[in-house]
Amino acid sequence: MKFLYILFGFIFISFSLYSQKYQNEHLGDLIKDYISVKYPNEVLDKFIYIGINRQKLFLFESKNISQVFNISTSKWGNGNELSSYKTPIGLHFISEKIGEGAEIGTLFINKKNTGKVVSIESSKGSNGDEITTRIMSLSGKQSNFNKGSSFDTFKRGIYIHGTADENSIGYPSSHGCIRMLNKDVIELFNKIDIGISVFLIEN
Numbered sequence: 001m002k003f004l005y006i007l008f009g010f011i012f013i014s015f016s017l018y019s020q021k022y023q024n025e026h027l028g029d030l031i032k033d034y035i036s037v038k039y040p041n042e043v044l045d046k047f048i049y050i051g052i053n054r055q056k057l058f059l060f061e062s063k064n065i066s067q068v069f070n071i072s073t074s075k076w077g078n079g080n081e082l083s084s085y086k087t088p089i090g091l092h093f094i095s096e097k098i099g100e101g102a103e104i105g106t107l108f109i110n111k112k113n114t115g116k117v118v119s120i121e122s123s124k125g126s127n128g129d130e131i132t133t134r135i136m137s138l139s140g141k142q143s144n145f146n147k148g149s150s151f152d153t154f155k156r157g158i159y160i161h162g163t164a165d166e167n168s169i170g171y172p173s174s175h176g177c178i179r180m181l182n183k184d185v186i187e188l189f190n191k192i193d194i195g196i197s198v199f200l201i202e203n
Helices: 002-038 182-191
Strands: 047-051 056-061 064-072 090-098 106-109 112-117 131-140 159-163 178-180 197-201
Touching: 002 047, 002 056, 002 064, 056 182, 064 182, 131 182, 159 182, 178 182
Parallel strands: 047 197, 159 178
Antiparallel strands: 047 056, 056 064, 064 178, 090 131, 090 197, 106 112, 106 131, 131 159
């Protein structure tokens, strides 16, 4: 009997992993098809796709989904206007990587390492907007939409970053940036280079 339980458990886990792999492959194909039509000049080998309604960040490597991370975008919705506190949409790229080697929970202010390590909150009720652990600055690539004028993503100070309010991850609650769990933002930071394309889509 014990052997049967072990066997059924192994079959269930194997099926679950296969099902997840199939779903990721199918979703990855849909994402690539959509982006290739909307942005035909972009090379879709290694890139980041942020599904705002899904509250997920997908890292594509070798044209396939390699990582999926839960995130938090703006509680005020999506938009590219200056001082709107909304999460920008459209085609972007990572223009800066800040914080390599910093201790998890390190607090950054104005993209500067303060040397202070803050407590990571995972319980409900935390309303902080601390920027922690790593920063990846976003810059727009579409003139008069998310680049230049009053729509410039970089001038707005929009980042992918860690947060002291990890309870916020999974639903819109940021002030415009893309929040990640601290362990996840380190993993993403280590996997990408400056210049990688980032697609922010209200899917």
